[in-house]
Amino acid sequence: MRVGLFVTCVNDTLFPETGKAVVTLLRRLGCAVEFPEGQTCCGQMHVNTGYRDEGLRLARRFLEVFAGYDAVVVPSGSCAAMVREQYPKLAAGMGAARPGAFAGAHRGRTRFAEAVAAVTPRVYDLSEFLVDVLGRTDVGAYFPHRVTYHPTCHSLRGLRVGDRPTRLLRAVRGLELVPLPAADECCGFGGTFAVKNAAVSAAMCADKVAGVEATGAEVLCAADNSCLMHIGGTLSRLRTGVRVMHLAEILAATEEDR
Amino acid sequence: MSGTFLGMPAFPRNAEKALLNSQLRFNLRNATHTIRARRAAVVDELPDWERLRAAGKAIKDDALRNLDRYLVQAEEAVTRAGGHVHWAADAAEAGRLVADLVRATGETEVVKVKSMATQEIGLNEILRDAGIVAAETDLAELIVQLGDDLPSHILVPAIHRNRAEIREIFRERMADWGRPAPPDLTDDPAALAEAARRHLRERFLTAEVGISGANFLIAETGTLVVLESEGNGRMCLTLPRTLISVVGIEKVLPTWRDLEVFLQLLPRSSTGERMNPYTSTWTGAAEGQEFHLILLDNGRTNALADEIGRQALRCIRCSACLNVCPVYERVGGHAYGSVYPGPIGAILTPLLRGTATDLDASLPYASSLCGACYDVCPVAIDIPEVLVHLRAKGPHPPAERLGMKAVGWTLNRPARLRLAQRAASRLRRLVPRRRLPGPGAAWTDTRDVPAVPEESFRAWWRRTEGREGGAR
Numbered sequence: 001m002r003v004g005l006f007v008t009c010v011n012d013t014l015f016p017e018t019g020k021a022v023v024t025l026l027r028r029l030g031c032a033v034e035f036p037e038g039q040t041c042c043g044q045m046h047v048n049t050g051y052r053d054e055g056l057r058l059a060r061r062f063l064e065v066f067a068g069y070d071a072v073v074v075p076s077g078s079c080a081a082m083v084r085e086q087y088p089k090l091a092a093g094m095g096a097a098r099p100g101a102f103a104g105a106h107r108g109r110t111r112f113a114e115a116v117a118a119v120t121p122r123v124y125d126l127s128e129f130l131v132d133v134l135g136r137t138d139v140g141a142y143f144p145h146r147v148t149y150h151p152t153c154h155s156l157r158g159l160r161v162g163d164r165p166t167r168l169l170r171a172v173r174g175l176e177l178v179p180l181p182a183a184d185e186c187c188g189f190g191g192t193f194a195v196k197n198a199a200v201s202a203a204m205c206a207d208k209v210a211g212v213e214a215t216g217a218e219v220l221c222a223a224d225n226s227c228l229m230h231i232g233g234t235l236s237r238l239r240t241g242v243r244v245m246h247l248a249e250i251l252a253a254t255e256e257d258r
Numbered sequence: 259m260s261g262t263f264l265g266m267p268a269f270p271r272n273a274e275k276a277l278l279n280s281q282l283r284f285n286l287r288n289a290t291h292t293i294r295a296r297r298a299a300v301v302d303e304l305p306d307w308e309r310l311r312a313a314g315k316a317i318k319d320d321a322l323r324n325l326d327r328y329l330v331q332a333e334e335a336v337t338r339a340g341g342h343v344h345w346a347a348d349a350a351e352a353g354r355l356v357a358d359l360v361r362a363t364g365e366t367e368v369v370k371v372k373s374m375a376t377q378e379i380g381l382n383e384i385l386r387d388a389g390i391v392a393a394e395t396d397l398a399e400l401i402v403q404l405g406d407d408l409p410s411h412i413l414v415p416a417i418h419r420n421r422a423e424i425r426e427i428f429r430e431r432m433a434d435w436g437r438p439a440p441p442d443l444t445d446d447p448a449a450l451a452e453a454a455r456r457h458l459r460e461r462f463l464t465a466e467v468g469i470s471g472a473n474f475l476i477a478e479t480g481t482l483v484v485l486e487s488e489g490n491g492r493m494c495l496t497l498p499r500t501l502i503s504v505v506g507i508e509k510v511l512p513t514w515r516d517l518e519v520f521l522q523l524l525p526r527s528s529t530g531e532r533m534n535p536y537t538s539t540w541t542g543a544a545e546g547q548e549f550h551l552i553l554l555d556n557g558r559t560n561a562l563a564d565e566i567g568r569q570a571l572r573c574i575r576c577s578a579c580l581n582v583c584p585v586y587e588r589v590g591g592h593a594y595g596s597v598y599p600g601p602i603g604a605i606l607t608p609l610l611r612g613t614a615t616d617l618d619a620s621l622p623y624a625s626s627l628c629g630a631c632y633d634v635c636p637v638a639i640d641i642p643e644v645l646v647h648l649r650a651k652g653p654h655p656p657a658e659r660l661g662m663k664a665v666g667w668t669l670n671r672p673a674r675l676r677l678a679q680r681a682a683s684r685l686r687r688l689v690p691r692r693r694l695p696g697p698g699a700a701w702t703d704t705r706d707v708p709a710v711p712e713e714s715f716r717a718w719w720r721r722t723e724g725r726e727g728g729a730r
Contacts, residue, residue: 190626
């Protein structure tokens with residue numbers, strides 16, 4: 001099975017440890033992982049902020065780069081949801097060719113729709129790939145810490161990953177998983193929302209952080225570094241001492257690492 | 259605050275102001291969490307909720323697709339039953355029609371059933387300018403009206419008030435509108451309800467003209483339907499000699515049978531009740547009564563022409579989306595500057611009004627796209643999809659456009675991204691963690707910036723894996 005890693009632009013640039021952890025973990029589980037260097041970004045920020053044409057260009061690149069893989073693993077619920085949930089909508093929104101429309105435009109639309117249909121069903125969030133494709137919940141990890149898990153909106157309501165991440169965490173030796181109050185409420189990141197409506201975003205995060213602190217956890221875990229950047233930035237500003245870690249990093253940790 | 263939503267500043271500024279009001283946040287949090295839990299419990303009781311939801315969506319879609327046919331059918335049925343049907347293209351026309359109809363009765367006071375359509379057209383203000391006093395009879399609307407306030411929720415307009423505030427409003431203002439509040443009024447809910455009941459009872463018994471909206475209009479029979487909790491609506495619908503109903507054209511349901519689906523969906527989604535306490539239906543004019551139906555467009559046909567946006571017209575005004583929205587929960591309804599607040603308001607208002615003002619242009623961004631609103635919507639309006647669609651239609655600030663183009667240009671070639679990453683890692687010690695310049699300042703007000711790593715993932719892969727994997 002050829003597994004392509006879509007590391008996402010945010011992870012690539014700001015959180016390379018997450019990508020390395022995915023590589024370590026998948027190799028440990030016997031997968032051949034490739035990182036096609038033609039990849040850049042899924043286009044979510046552009047599409048969600050209202051720059052559809054720029055987003056479409058990036059979507060085309062994604063589909064082209066990942067066309068040949070049996071599975072595409074994405075360590076971000078949000079970017080995986082963009083590809084799997086929003087690409088088909090983008091394709092549908094391009095509509096049928098209008099009478100008199102430039103024939104090339106019609107071919108472009110058809111090609112995009114075909115690529116979406118071919119690639120997107122093989123795109124998985126990390127927890128889905130581990131549980132559904134590899135059939136593993138115990139990935140041989142060891143992480144002796146008190147951890148709480150934030151499910152993130154797009155994993156929860158876009159991808160519907162359900163309890164896959166917490167099942168994986170429960171199987172980690174030494175790990176104590178404590179429930180996060182109001183876990184399914186948005187942390188207030190929302191991409192450009194955090195800047196466009198900074199005050200509301202901060203108010204949402206304040207409540208999320210209060211919930212994290214109430215658990216007494218040492219580590220806040222999630223499967224999306226964007227949300228973690230927002231919550232972690234607030235945890236750091238408030239000097240709470242709580243660390244944030246991507247799910248992949250916890251699952252990649254073993255006894256030998258210590 | 260009083261009068262009208264018009265001319266309010268853009269959402270982010272309203273929101274910032276609202277966030278400073280800690281009493282408001284406390285009241286909202288309490289109220290929305292209570293209704294949210296109640297809704298979840300009664301929805302979970304129904305094994306076929308998802309099928310009901312799909313049925314509601316399908317019926318509404320059929321009604322909207324064949325709106326022209328169903329509206330004419332409804333007009334014929336209402337006329338046959340002795341009612342008069344009027345068509346209003348916009349708020350001004352609808353307001354004028356109502357004012358003329360009231361004037362023709364010679365009355366200067368009307369009682370109102372809570373109605374979003376009449377609020378949308380600013381009917382109370384239009385009537386006031388025509389010398390007519392329009393008295394709200396829904397308890398929460400009464401509180402808003404007495405307090406010279408604006409409603410802040412579709413279903414619970416006074417959700418931003420607690421009972422101590424309500425007691426003060428009753429004591430200070432009830433006398434200006436009729437029967438005063440008792441001098442020893444406490445903030446006990448039963449005492450407050452009793453004061454309102456006595457105050458309203460006088461109005462019902464003297465009113466000659468009632469004004470309502472409707473939850474549904476059944477095309478095949480011409481029947482209007484109002485669902486309510488307090489019974490005041492039924493008083494207004496039955497006691498006055500003249501009844502005027504202002505109804506948005508999207509309220510049509512094809513057949514009487516369709517109602518069954520919505521009588522389950524609406525109360526469970528809105529108040530968390532299995533059945534609403536009062537369901538009133540009326541067809542044309544009752545004996546001795548005169549009945550007028552005003553069919554209101556006011557931007558609805560524009561919304562209908564929008565292929566993705568049109569699903570917002572399925573909305574049955576249950577407000578479940580408000581009660582789960584983390585943004586609404588923190589800022590309340592006033593920040594949206596429109597009669598329709600919360601997630602549905604963020605799409606419906608710009609669809610109906612356009613995006614010419616700063617406020618209307620800012621509404622599609624009043625969401626973190628968390629998707630909770632879509633999950634609870636009883637007619638499955640994909641609110642995040644419409645938000646993103648409206649954002650694409652613009653307008654966009656020039657500086658942002660430039661920034662997004664630059665980022666897009668960088669991301670469009672891996673080589674450019676690699677160069678940008680290399681520049682970032684060289685300058686990593688210069689990136690301030692606590693105070694970013696420019697638009698980034700909004701980030702560092704409350705958050706620390708993550709440290710830029712020495713090496714991007716891409717560079718690490720190249721260093722450790724060579725150039726395999728097909729660079730493009």
